[in-house]
Amino acid sequence: MVINYELIAQDSKTGARAGLLHTPHGTFTTPMFMPVGTRATVKTLSPDELTMMGAQIILGNTYHLFLRPGTELIKEAGGLHGFMNWKKGILTDSGGFQVFSLGNTRTIKEEGVYFRSILDGSKQFLSPEVATKAQEDLGSDIAMAFDECIPYPADYNYAKKSTERTTRWAERCIKARTRSDRGMFGIVQGGMYKDLRKQSALEIASLPFDGIAIGGLSVGEPHDIMYEVLEYTTPYLPVNKARYLMGVGTPDCLLEGVTRGIDMFDCVFPTRVARNGMAMVHTGRMNMKNKKYEKDFSPIEEECQCYTCKNFTRAYIRHLYKAEELLAFRLVTIHNLFFLLQFMRDMRASIINGSFTVFRENFWAEYAK
Ligand code: GUN
Ligand code: ZN
Numbered sequence: 001m002v003i004n005y006e007l008i009a010q011d012s013k014t015g016a017r018a019g020l021l022h023t024p025h026g027t028f029t030t031p032m033f034m035p036v037g038t039r040a041t042v043k044t045l046s047p048d049e050l051t052m053m054g055a056q057i058i059l060g061n062t063y064h065l066f067l068r069p070g071t072e073l074i075k076e077a078g079g080l081h082g083f084m085n086w087k088k089g090i091l092t093d094s095g096g097f098q099v100f101s102l103g104n105t106r107t108i109k110e111e112g113v114y115f116r117s118i119l120d121g122s123k124q125f126l127s128p129e130v131a132t133k134a135q136e137d138l139g140s141d142i143a144m145a146f147d148e149c150i151p152y153p154a155d156y157n158y159a160k161k162s163t164e165r166t167t168r169w170a171e172r173c174i175k176a177r178t179r180s181d182r183g184m185f186g187i188v189q190g191g192m193y194k195d196l197r198k199q200s201a202l203e204i205a206s207l208p209f210d211g212i213a214i215g216g217l218s219v220g221e222p223h224d225i226m227y228e229v230l231e232y233t234t235p236y237l238p239v240n241k242a243r244y245l246m247g248v249g250t251p252d253c254l255l256e257g258v259t260r261g262i263d264m265f266d267c268v269f270p271t272r273v274a275r276n277g278m279a280m281v282h283t284g285r286m287n288m289k290n291k292k293y294e295k296d297f298s299p300i301e302e303e304c305q306c307y308t309c310k311n312f313t314r315a316y317i318r319h320l321y322k323a324e325e326l327l328a329f330r331l332v333t334i335h336n337l338f339f340l341l342q343f344m345r346d347m348r349a350s351i352i353n354g355s356f357t358v359f360r361e362n363f364w365a366e367y368a369k
Contacts, residue, residue, distance in 0.1 A: 242264055
């Protein structure tokens with residue numbers, strides 16, 4: 001296999017694990033947060049800046065790149081790595097989420113999903129075979145199986161039918177693969193139903209995927225329900241493959257996900273809120289536009305080692321937002337991503353040195369949602 005998960009340390013009291021993920025573009029540390037670069041760019045940042053802050057694997061979206069500029073064009077450019085000049089890892093989502101979350105017209109059939117482009121309304125089709133081919137053209141280190149992300153809430157019968165179709169689609173994705181130099185993860189669905197999650201986990205884990213994702217979470221359900229679903233899903237997953245919780249990215253959920261045995265996460269949260277003026281800090285969030293920072297000449301966070309905190313003050317950043325200067329977006333995006341990447345590095349170190357429980361207690365003592 002081209003993607004290999006190596007378990008390095010396990011916390012004695014929780015499901016938390018530290019590991020290494022070997023990929024065609026390098027070996028990366030887990031637990032890991034993957035910045036989102038939907039349209040072949042992590043918004044506002046250059047690849048050099050991402051490398052500087054310690055980003056390892058970034059995410060791309062098949063849905064968006066398939067519609068524009070087209071996955072064939074990106075293949076011609078040397079794949080997504082060559083096209084955007086990113087030398088480390090890339091994971092691509094299959095489109096199985098965006099087809100459902102973007103736009104309003106779609107028809108789900110056994111063969112795949114018919115939908116209208118968010119760009120021009122044109123008729124489009126994605127299926128296990130089309131999504132697998134598109135991701136092979138993109139050349140991502142890790143492709144995702146084409147699935148259906150079940151909305152919340154969903155009734156039992158719908159969730160069951162959909163989950164079973166996701167398994168059939170997963171089998172078709174495996175069959176459609178032609179590249180042995182790239183990996184693919186399967187996706188567990190099952191809605192919020194315990195027996196369906198178990199069934200899905202066992203079925204997806206039985207297929208020759210390089211890792212297992214847990215999908216259909218962070219779709220509007222309360223955090224407690226998400227944590228519960230994780231608790232009854234991860235026991236059915238193999239210990240020797242990476243587990244990826246899709247679309248989760250606030251510090252509290254990352255920590256609680258790791259506690260329950262998750263290794264990988266992605267979310268637009270840190271980059272999206274940065275563009276709204278929100279900085280992520282150990283005590284929660286700061287609205288950089290707030291008047292109280294007008295003459296505050298300290299950095300966003302005193303201890304933070306990011307480029308932004310080492311060079312700029314809250315007062316300056318507030319001014320940039322007020323004046324609608326583009327540098328505001330860049331500086332807070334840099335801080336937020338650095339914050340989350342550092343958070344994962346610290347968490348990993350605590351798992352390895354046996355202090356994860358203390359790390360978790362300290363986090364909750366100062367964090368306000
Ligand atoms: N991103 C967040 N949740 C999901 C999911 O359930 N499926 C896919 N493909 N992507 C996601
Ligand atoms: Zn910072």
